[in-house]
Amino acid sequence: MSIESNKLVVDHILVRYGELSTKGKNKNDFIKKLFVNIKNALRAFDKLTYEKSYDRIYIMLNGTDPDEVAVYLRQVFGISSFSYAIKINSELEDMVKTGLEVAKQSQAKTFKIQARRHYKPFPYISDEINRAMASEILKNTDMKVDVHQPQLLLMVEVRQFDTYIMPNKIKGAGGYPVGIGGKAMVMLSGGIDSPVAAYLMMKRGIHVECIHYASPPYTSSQARQKVLDLARIVSRYQGHIRLHIVPFTDIQLAIYKNCDESYAITIMRRMMYRLAERLSEKQNCKAIVNGESIGQVASQTLDSMGAINEVVKIPVIRPCVAMDKLEIIDLATKIDTYETSILPFEDCCTIFTPKNPVTKPTIKKCEKLEGRFDYEALLEEALEKVETVDVYPTKDVDENIF
Numbered sequence: 001m002s003i004e005s006n007k008l009v010v011d012h013i014l015v016r017y018g019e020l021s022t023k024g025k026n027k028n029d030f031i032k033k034l035f036v037n038i039k040n041a042l043r044a045f046d047k048l049t050y051e052k053s054y055d056r057i058y059i060m061l062n063g064t065d066p067d068e069v070a071v072y073l074r075q076v077f078g079i080s081s082f083s084y085a086i087k088i089n090s091e092l093e094d095m096v097k098t099g100l101e102v103a104k105q106s107q108a109k110t111f112k113i114q115a116r117r118h119y120k121p122f123p124y125i126s127d128e129i130n131r132a133m134a135s136e137i138l139k140n141t142d143m144k145v146d147v148h149q150p151q152l153l154l155m156v157e158v159r160q161f162d163t164y165i166m167p168n169k170i171k172g173a174g175g176y177p178v179g180i181g182g183k184a185m186v187m188l189s190g191g192i193d194s195p196v197a198a199y200l201m202m203k204r205g206i207h208v209e210c211i212h213y214a215s216p217p218y219t220s221s222q223a224r225q226k227v228l229d230l231a232r233i234v235s236r237y238q239g240h241i242r243l244h245i246v247p248f249t250d251i252q253l254a255i256y257k258n259c260d261e262s263y264a265i266t267i268m269r270r271m272m273y274r275l276a277e278r279l280s281e282k283q284n285c286k287a288i289v290n291g292e293s294i295g296q297v298a299s300q301t302l303d304s305m306g307a308i309n310e311v312v313k314i315p316v317i318r319p320c321v322a323m324d325k326l327e328i329i330d331l332a333t334k335i336d337t338y339e340t341s342i343l344p345f346e347d348c349c350t351i352f353t354p355k356n357p358v359t360k361p362t363i364k365k366c367e368k369l370e371g372r373f374d375y376e377a378l379l380e381e382a383l384e385k386v387e388t389v390d391v392y393p394t395k396d397v398d399e400n401i402f
Contacts, residue, residue, distance in 0.1 A: 010066050012085040015057040034078040034177040040239045041072045075236050077203050079172030085164040092124055098165045099133040108151035111143050115156040122158050176205030178238040183207045185276050185285040190226045193291025193320050195234050195337040196328050200319035201289050202237045211276050213248040223345035231391040233337050245387040251378045258372040262358040265299045269308045277312040287315040298357035307361040
């Protein structure tokens with residue numbers, strides 16, 4: 001069965017946890033965070049009510065279309081899977097009757113019953129429930145049993161007073177609830193890689209803020225809007241993203257005026273890291289994140305990374321470091337950022353790319369070149385002029401600019 005409810009009269013959505021089940025003593029913290037994230041993701045649906053237990057979260061629909069809820073629920077990290085559910089009394093007769101109704105509406109040709117007794121004193125064991133429900137479906141439909149790859153997997157969870165009948169599982173986003181692992185600053189360019197890096201960090205439970213370096217008039221207003229649009233797309237996975245836009249023109253011009261052209265990208269990246277670290281400290285971010293992949297461009301060799309990393313003390317995380325370009329493109333397509341990323345509006349890195357960038361820079365040479373101009377004053381001036389925007393998944397939510 002697809003994500004659509006196929007006109008089933010469902011009254012609940014049952015949410016299953018993913019990796020949370022392996023977290024031992026921290027499990028309660030993870031569940032609480034996931035519970036908050038789910039409610040935030042579904043805040044547009046004012047009729048929903050919620051309950052949570054040690055192994056499930058129950059969403060009571062109260063007349064809300066489950067298909068509309070599912071679209072948002074699939075983007076919440078920390079969910080292993082979820083199912084549309086019909087809540088009935090814990091009576092075998094009700095299970096058999098409801099199972100037949102679900103089967104008739106499913107349009108499936110094969111099925112399997114999978115019952116679980118969470119309430120062990122229930123007078124029928126799981127196999128007896130499976131057989132009773134399957135017999136009724138076989139008698140009253142043309143469906144056949146397929147225990148390996150059924151078109152309809154009819155799950156039954158028996159509790160003390162209530163039982164949940166669920167047709168199939170809908171795969172969740174997996175990972176950890178966003179925010180459980182702290183906060184990091186993502187260097188968000190207008191390219192393909194950095195939005196993917198942001199997504200991967202959120203999947204591991206990290207709440208992200210973003211920093212973008214703009215160089216007007218060399219970069220256009222369309223390039224700025226492109227970055228805002230990328231932030232908006234990625235913000236679906238954590239509710240909103242705070243984007244810091246740093247004026248970078250004066251710094252870049254000083255680099256190209258005072259430094260060897262071959263070292264321009266290396267020095268530029270060192271300045272970007274310095275800015276990202278200082279903004280991270282202000283925003284309580286514990287790491288810098290970017291979309292670098294080894295060997296993809298000159299500034300992404302091990303020698304270059306070492307020379308660039310040297311200017312900061314906080315961790316620099318590269319989620320895409322071992323991915324090739326096709327793998328990154330596939331993931332960008334999956335999360336819906338690819339088409340926006342390839343729009344032909346250049347960022348500061350692509351506009352100022354030298355013809356022959358150095359691939360094995362040395363720290364000593366970097367420091368010598370940086371000594372030719374007062375970069376500290378330029379960094380402080382840029383930080384004073386940072387524009388910060390709160391970006392939300394939908395444009396109808398007012399953005400805070402400060």
